[in-house]
Amino acid sequence: MWILRLNMSDLSYRLEEVPAKYQHLGGRGLTSTIVHDEVPPLCHPLGPNNKLVFAPGIVTGTPAPTSARVSVGAKSPLTGGIKESNAGSSWAQHVANMQIKAIVVEGQAKGYHLAHLTWDAASGKPKVEFMPANEYAGKDLYEVFPKLYAKFGDKVSIAGTGNAGEFGYGNSGIVFNDMAGRPSRYSGRGGMGAVMASRGLKFIIADPKGAPGVVIKDKALFDEGRKKLIDALRTHDITKPKGGLNTYGTAVLINIMNEAGGLPTRNFASGRFEGAAKIAGEAIFEGNKKRLGKELYNHACSPGCIIQCSNTWHKADGSEHVSCIEYESDWSLGANCGIDDLDDIGELVRLCNAYGLDTIEAGTTLAVAMEAGIIKFGDGKGAINLMHEMGKGTPLGRILGGGTAFAGKAFGLTRVPTVKGQSMPAYEPRAVKGIGITYATSTMGADHTSGYTIAPEILGVSGKVDPLSPEGKAALSRAFQATTAFIDSTGHCLFIAFAILDIASGFEGMMEECNGVLGTNWKSEDAAKLGAEILKKERAFNEAAGIGKEADRMPEFMKYEPLPPHNVVWDLPDSALDSVYGEL
Amino acid sequence: MRIHVRLFAGLNRYVTNKPSGIPFDAEIPEGATVEALIRHLGLPPDEVRIVFVNGRAQPLNFALADGDEVGIFPPIGGG
Ligand code: SF4
Numbered sequence: 001m002w003i004l005r006l007n008m009s010d011l012s013y014r015l016e017e018v019p020a021k022y023q024h025l026g027g028r029g030l031t032s033t034i035v036h037d038e039v040p041p042l043c044h045p046l047g048p049n050n051k052l053v054f055a056p057g058i059v060t061g062t063p064a065p066t067s068a069r070v071s072v073g074a075k076s077p078l079t080g081g082i083k084e085s086n087a088g089s090s091w092a093q094h095v096a097n098m099q100i101k102a103i104v105v106e107g108q109a110k111g112y113h114l115a116h117l118t119w120d121a122a123s124g125k126p127k128v129e130f131m132p133a134n135e136y137a138g139k140d141l142y143e144v145f146p147k148l149y150a151k152f153g154d155k156v157s158i159a160g161t162g163n164a165g166e167f168g169y170g171n172s173g174i175v176f177n178d179m180a181g182r183p184s185r186y187s188g189r190g191g192m193g194a195v196m197a198s199r200g201l202k203f204i205i206a207d208p209k210g211a212p213g214v215v216i217k218d219k220a221l222f223d224e225g226r227k228k229l230i231d232a233l234r235t236h237d238i239t240k241p242k243g244g245l246n247t248y249g250t251a252v253l254i255n256i257m258n259e260a261g262g263l264p265t266r267n268f269a270s271g272r273f274e275g276a277a278k279i280a281g282e283a284i285f286e287g288n289k290k291r292l293g294k295e296l297y298n299h300a301c302s303p304g305c306i307i308q309c310s311n312t313w314h315k316a317d318g319s320e321h322v323s324c325i326e327y328e329s330d331w332s333l334g335a336n337c338g339i340d341d342l343d344d345i346g347e348l349v350r351l352c353n354a355y356g357l358d359t360i361e362a363g364t365t366l367a368v369a370m371e372a373g374i375i376k377f378g379d380g381k382g383a384i385n386l387m388h389e390m391g392k393g394t395p396l397g398r399i400l401g402g403g404t405a406f407a408g409k410a411f412g413l414t415r416v417p418t419v420k421g422q423s424m425p426a427y428e429p430r431a432v433k434g435i436g437i438t439y440a441t442s443t444m445g446a447d448h449t450s451g452y453t454i455a456p457e458i459l460g461v462s463g464k465v466d467p468l469s470p471e472g473k474a475a476l477s478r479a480f481q482a483t484t485a486f487i488d489s490t491g492h493c494l495f496i497a498f499a500i501l502d503i504a505s506g507f508e509g510m511m512e513e514c515n516g517v518l519g520t521n522w523k524s525e526d527a528a529k530l531g532a533e534i535l536k537k538e539r540a541f542n543e544a545a546g547i548g549k550e551a552d553r554m555p556e557f558m559k560y561e562p563l564p565p566h567n568v569v570w571d572l573p574d575s576a577l578d579s580v581y582g583e584l
Numbered sequence: 585m586r587i588h589v590r591l592f593a594g595l596n597r598y599v600t601n602k603p604s605g606i607p608f609d610a611e612i613p614e615g616a617t618v619e620a621l622i623r624h625l626g627l628p629p630d631e632v633r634i635v636f637v638n639g640r641a642q643p644l645n646f647a648l649a650d651g652d653e654v655g656i657f658p659p660i661g662g663g
Contacts, residue, residue: 237633237659248593250662255592255605259655261639277605281662282593286604309662327662452663459661460634464641498661565639 001101001215004126006115008199009048009107013115013128018101024518026058028084029489029534030102031073035082036537038104041544045077045191046168046198052105054095054159054204057491061096061214062222064513065230067491068093068302070159070176076190078170078361078403079420079445081542085187086449088302088493089176091157094206096491097213098126109200112137112166116152117204119211126211133202137166140354140391141175141183149181152205158183160203162356165193167393169401170421171361172197175353178301178310184323185301188358189447190422191403214517222516225509229496232506233306236499238461242297245309245495248281249298250327253426254335255280260458260467261565262431263331264424266338266377267367268417270564271428275340279330284311287342291318299323307495313346322350328448331426332363337370337383344380348387355391357401362387364404364423372411415557420445420547429554430563430570432457432467437477437572441552441580443538449494451481455501462501468566474576478584485531485538490514532584539581552577585614585650587621592657598627612648619644621654633659 001023003016025033031053043049053073060067070092076083095103098119112133120127136144141162148158157177164172172193173186196202216222233239244252257263258276265273277283288296291314300308301324312323325346333339333348352359366383369375374396375382389397399410404423408416417424422445429436434453439446448454453476455461465476487494490510500506504524511522522530542548558570587610596602612624618635622644634641636655637648648654 238661244593244658244660245662248660252593252660253662255655256634256657256660259590259592259636259639259657260641280592280605282604449663454663455661458634458641460641460659461661466641468640495661495663 001099002126004100004103004128006103006105006128006201007107008105008109008113008201011109011113011130015125022101024520025489026101027055027069027071027489027491028086028485030055031071031084032082032534032538034102034104035073035075036541039075041075041541043075045075045080046194048108050075050195052192052195052199053102055102056092056096057489059513059517060491061093062216062517063304064226064492065233066305066307066493066496068304069491069493070095071488072174072187072192074192074195075545077168077194078191079422081420081445081545081547082443082538083190083192084444084488085174085189085192086488087176087185087187088305089157089185090179090303091159091176091206092491093303094157094208094211097208097211099212099214100126103204105196105199105201108198111200112202113200114203114205115201116207118207119209121210136202138163141356142354145177145181145183148203148205152207154181155209156205156207158203158205161193161196162354163391163393164356164401165197167398167401168194168198170194170403170406171358171365171401172356173358175356178323179299179303182323184353186358188360190444193356216517217519218516221512225512225516228505228509229500229513230306232499232503232509233496236502238498239307239495245307246298248285249309249311249325250281251284251325251330252281253327254330255282256458257427260431262428262458262467263335264417264426264428265335267336267371267415268428269415271431272565273335276335278340279334279342279345283342284313284325288314291316305493307493309495313342321346322353325349326359328426329359329363332360333366333383336363336367338377339380339383341380344384347384351384351387351391357390360425361403361423362390364417365400365407368404368408368411368413368416369400371413371415415561417555418446419554420551422446427454428563430558430568431566433470433572434467434473434476436554436570437473437577437580438481440554440577441477442481443535443542450484451477452484452494452497453477453480455498461498468568470572470576474579478580479528482528482531482535482584485534486527489534535584549578549581585648586611587648588653589625590655592655593660595627595631595656595658599625615647617644618642618646618648621648622656627656631658633657
């Protein structure tokens with residue numbers, strides 16, 4: 001197994017044997033450790049000393065179900081702290097199959113280049129060729145991807161950055177291909193696209209031809225684990241075929257969050273959106289059915305996923321409009337902007353994909369612009385125009401591209417829903433206290449995936465607790481954050497958690513898969529301990545970057561603006577927030 | 585008493601002509617519980633996971649009151 005270093009300053013590469021201390025790491029554990037060990041915490045995120053790290057998970061590339069995930073890490077231009085941003089794509093498998101544990105992008109090139117990564121059978125090693133890529137700069141990714149496939153063949157996979165990254169936006173993701181070659185799978189959060197573009201790296205094209213695959217140390221154990229996990233995913237109501245995720249996609253959450261009074265609406269002014277039913281996962285399913293004349297179930301974003309939660313939205317004439325309208329995107333560009341038209345939301349998602357923007361940060365920034373009176377809440381066409389301004393880099397577009405906190409400051413607003421510079425996603429923390437604790441304390445800035453207490457607080461998964469009560473929520477968030485850091489390292493999609501938190505043998509299966517690949521002897525209860533080690537490194541990086549516990553706070557407006565319909569404020573004491581990491 | 589009901593994520597298929605998420609009224613006896621409402625609507629009990637009454641999740645034995653708004657969900661997840 002190798003660490004592949006791309007030196008953009010002189011366009012060279014180096015393969016290093018994986019050092020012993022990194023051998024049991026993968027995904028988030030590995031990106032965060034390399035950033036912690038190698039990136040000066042006080043460096044400028046877009047300057048020469050930042051590094052961009054890609055790492056497939058521990059079991060990525062094996063036949064483990066739902067495991068084609070990649071972590072992308074660096075110092076974030078959005079938060080100023082450490083970042084891990086996760087996506088599902090065949091690219092993750094291709095890189096893992098070339099026995100590459102991590103790609104570390106260093107230095108800065110003049111102009112844009114792409115790296116063509118292939119397997120060199122003669123030497124039995126991966127090989128990299130750099131090529132000029134200026135011709136792809138400043139272009140719509142839907143235009144560029146087909147050109148890359150035409151040049152490098154339709155079996156390759158692509159990681160890249162769009163216009164947003166080139167402009168250096170705090171809101172810029174790294175794009176990966178989905179199974180149909182669309183530029184639609186994103187490591188969206190935290191400005192990783194700008195870190196990539198500022199290295200002078202536009203794309204990494206991975207061609208898996210001849211790649212030997214991932215070494216599995218104990219095949220029997222791995223297979224046993226894999227079978228247990230597959231059984232759990234196939235039987236749990238949320239993850240099974242034609243279950244909730246496969247039928248309605250992640251946007252099925254719109255209605256339940258609305259019902260719970262926790263769907264942030266019109267820039268976090270209310271927890272209920274009167275147009276919720278019109279944009280929910282059910283409406284996407286029914287809308288497609290009407291336009292296509294048949295039921296359409298969701299597809300996998302990446303090879304080997306048996307949950308298959310990714311949807312496709314169709315135009316009135318039945319032709320494809322966009323994939324994928326995720327819950328977060330549907331909410332940020334819909335309810336949070338007061339927009340209740342799925343065609344407008346679909347177009348906004350498509351433009352994020354085209355320009356290389358994070359859908360969450362884009363929607364929360366549009367909502368702040370609406371609050372400032374740049375356009376009106378509910379103005380879908382106006383929102384589409386603003387998205388073009390971002391993609392084209394007009395002066396207003398650049399203010400919006402800076403992200404929600406940046407735009408909120410430019411517009412002189414107080415209702416700016418961010419923590420550590422990153423906007424909150426689709427759950428109102430005043431109405432769901434546990435997720436608020438995660439937003440406030442996560443090493444990533446406001447982030448739902450890093451400690452998804454929504455499972456017990458709203459969905460009745462892994463227990464049932466009252467979302468409005470603060471009782472026990474610091475411990476709950478801590479436990480979720482630690483376990484998640486481990487799952488994000490395995491290479492499994494976090495959505496397996498719905499099944500394995502309820503079905504213990506599924507959790508055991510995940511651990512056995514890892515043990516099979518690595519030759520370790522981890523038990524289920526080790527997951528949280530291993531995750532806590534990762535969190536401690538991330539935390540240490542942030543502290544050295546000047547982001548200490550004083551930054552683990554909610555925006556002040558949430559403490560004095562009661563949120564309808566429950567009319568609740570954020571009322572947890574700071575000591576509860578400090579206990580999350582204080583007692584880790 | 586009259587309860588305002590909304591069914592989500594496919595549960596509406598058990599009640600004729602009710603689109604997902606659109607409220608309709610159900611007449612049930614005074615003091616009836618969530619469980620009685622589910623039976624009244626003809627929903628298969630094992631498909632019901634979460635029931636909201638006026639925006640708060642409530643157990644099956646929760647006694648309803650006239651005018652309550654009830655939202656009923658099967659097991660769902662996302663993120
Ligand atoms: S569950 Fe959904 S997001 Fe996760 S890997 Fe499968 S299709 Fe992708």
